[in-house]
Amino acid sequence: MSDIEVKGAKILFELPFGLTITETQVNMWIVMAVVAALCIWLTHGMKVRPTSKRQIVAELLVKTVSNFVRNNMGERFAKRYTPYIAALFTLALGSSWLSLIGMYAPTGDLNTTAGWAIVTFVLITYYKIRTNGILKYMKGFTEPIFLMTPMNIIGEFATPVSMALRMFGNVASGTIISSLVYAALAWLNQVVFGWLPGFLGEWAQSFPILQFGIPAILSIYFDVFSGILQAFIFCMLTMLYIKAAAETD
Numbered sequence: 001m002s003d004i005e006v007k008g009a010k011i012l013f014e015l016p017f018g019l020t021i022t023e024t025q026v027n028m029w030i031v032m033a034v035v036a037a038l039c040i041w042l043t044h045g046m047k048v049r050p051t052s053k054r055q056i057v058a059e060l061l062v063k064t065v066s067n068f069v070r071n072n073m074g075e076r077f078a079k080r081y082t083p084y085i086a087a088l089f090t091l092a093l094g095s096s097w098l099s100l101i102g103m104y105a106p107t108g109d110l111n112t113t114a115g116w117a118i119v120t121f122v123l124i125t126y127y128k129i130r131t132n133g134i135l136k137y138m139k140g141f142t143e144p145i146f147l148m149t150p151m152n153i154i155g156e157f158a159t160p161v162s163m164a165l166r167m168f169g170n171v172a173s174g175t176i177i178s179s180l181v182y183a184a185l186a187w188l189n190q191v192v193f194g195w196l197p198g199f200l201g202e203w204a205q206s207f208p209i210l211q212f213g214i215p216a217i218l219s220i221y222f223d224v225f226s227g228i229l230q231a232f233i234f235c236m237l238t239m240l241y242i243k244a245a246a247e248t249d
Contacts, residue, residue: 010104024109031094031106035087065089072239081242088116089235096171096227105223107230108175113168117160120238124159127245163237167230174222 011020042058050056065086070078095106106112129137141152 022109023104024106024112027098027104028091028095028106028112030103031091031098035090035094069239072236073243077239077243077246081239085235085239088238089231092116092167092231092234093227096230097223099175099223105171105175107167107171107227110164110168113234114160114164116234117164120163120241121157121160124241124245127242131246159241163234167234170226170230171222174226178222 010023012023012026014020042054042061044054045052046055046058050059062082066078066082069082069085073081092107095112097105099105099108132140141149141156143152
């Protein structure tokens with residue numbers, strides 16, 4: 001096991017041909033396994049008429065997500081994109097919440113959020129070409145005048161870049177801020193209690209009295225609330241961009 005760092009994620013194993021397995025990959029597979037297991041458990045033994053609380057919860061979740069997608073994308077896309085939006089939201093939320101148990105959050109790695117953003121960008125481009133045709137799509141880069149072509153191209157690719165950086169930046173910054181505050185409180189604990197003599201001073205300095213409370217509050221905001229908010233925003237942008245691309249004339 002190596003201590004090499006790559007984009008915030010520790011390399012756990014080095015494979016032949018320069019390939020590596022990082023914390024991001026392992027933790028994301030853990031999240032996917034948990035989500036898959038939860039889905040299997042909720043949908044196991046389902047009947048036409050729900051007879052168990054487990055099936056009622058499963059149907060409620062499906063109905064909530066379906067209504068959410070339908071209200072934002074319309075009936076046309078509800079059935080097609082409900083699974084995709086549900087998968088995006090649960091994976092993003094589960095990845096961010098891993099930090100609550102001291103594990104590395106895959107959403108704190110730009111590779112993760114960039115991958116999701118690229119998939120969304122491919123869907124956006126597909127609907128733009130399908131709606132307008134390849135020639136009109138290409139012509140759109142030259143409007144309103146040909147000199148705007150470079151700016152229009154940059155603007156087109158700014159969509160996945162902004163989506164990826166938005167979630168990555170919020171998760172990574174939350175982790176950094178929490179770590180800095182925790183380290184600062186450890187230093188303050190040494191300063192405040194360092195003047196105590198003998199064993200009492202050593203015990204007070206070694207016991208992180210000032211590190212209780214504030215880090216927990218920050219964790220609730222950055223890991224819980226911000227995790228939900230960023231997952232919601234990413235899904236909302238995905239739905240709105242795809243819908244706008246499909247309706248482009």
